[in-house]
Amino acid sequence: KQEVTQIPAALSVPEGENLVLNCSFTDSAIYNLQWFRQDPGKGLTSLLLIQSSQREQTSGRLNASLDKSSGRSTLYIAASQPGDSATYLCAVKGAGNMLTFGGGTRLMVKP
Amino acid sequence: DGGITQSPKYLFRKEGQNVTLSCEQNLNHDAMYWYRQDPGQGLRLIYYSQIVNDFQKGDIAEGYSVSREKKESFPLTVTSAQKNPTAFYLCASSIVGAGTEAFFGQGTRLTVV
Numbered sequence: 565k566q567e568v569t570q571i572p573a574a575l576s577v578p579e580g581e582n583l584v585l586n587c588s589f590t591d592s593a594i595y596n597l598q599w600f601r602q603d604p605g606k607g608l609t610s611l612l613l614i615q616s617s618q619r620e621q622t623s624g625r626l627n628a629s630l631d632k633s634s635g636r637s638t639l640y641i642a643a644s645q646p647g648d649s650a651t652y653l654c655a656v657k658g659a660g661n662m663l664t665f666g667g668g669t670r671l672m673v674k675p
Numbered sequence: 676d677g678g679i680t681q682s683p684k685y686l687f688r689k690e691g692q693n694v695t696l697s698c699e700q701n702l703n704h705d706a707m708y709w710y711r712q713d714p715g716q717g718l719r720l721i722y723y724s725q726i727v728n729d730f731q732k733g734d735i736a737e738g739y740s741v742s743r744e745k746k747e748s749f750p751l752t753v754t755s756a757q758k759n760p761t762a763f764y765l766c767a768s769s770i771v772g773a774g775t776e777a778f779f780g781q782g783t784r785l786t787v788v
Contacts (some may be wrong), residue, residue: 568717588709595774596775596776598776598777600779605778605782605783605784607681607765607780607781608765610776610778610779616774643781647677655691657773657774657775661723661769661771661772661773661775662720662733663708663718663767663777665717665719667708667715667716667717668716668717670715
């Protein structure tokens with residue numbers, strides 16, 4: 565059964581820092597990996613989608629990489645801002661068209 | 676505006692009562708999903724449907740029921756058999772296919788009183 569782990573569970577950084585969030589998964593037979601942002605009490609907003617054949621995707625200050633063979637993905641946030649404070653979730657899509665989620669990383673960017 | 680609408684935003688349930696959470700989408704997606712999120716945790720799959728009039732159990736289906744009579748709608752009923760229903764419930768949809776992206780609604784917070 566697929567298991568997804570996110571490290572660290574929580575992170576606090578000063579504004580302007582570059583940071584990396586990690587996601588690992590146990591079964592490399594995935595179709596894609598998606599990174600989401602969740603604000604408190606809100607739904608999930610899709611940030612980046614990486615197909616299994618891709619190595620990375622970029623959107624603005626966000627860059628996500630995927631190493632399927634080692635079961636790892638990273639989300640890189642450049643020049644962090646207080647508005648980036650949220651919980652970041654990664655999810656992998658595998659057999660049966662199902663998404664399996666990690667526990668999330670709660671990010672706080674201090675002004 | 677295309678998207679997924681969940682209602683209500685907040686719902687309170689008394690012990691022994693069934694309640695139904697609404698999820699509607701106008702994205703023309705065939706696949707719809709219900710997830711449960713507990714504080715500080717990731718999402719767990721309750722039920723999913725990839726076509727009208729068909730649905731499958733996810734990892735934590737006990738105490739829940741769904742229907743899929745229309746492509747746009749996938750309501751979730753939390754029954755009295757669900758012993759710990761207080762949680763945040765999220766509905767999602769996607770095109771059926773291996774590499775497709777999932778989109779989420781804004782969630783319903785259910786509290787037992």
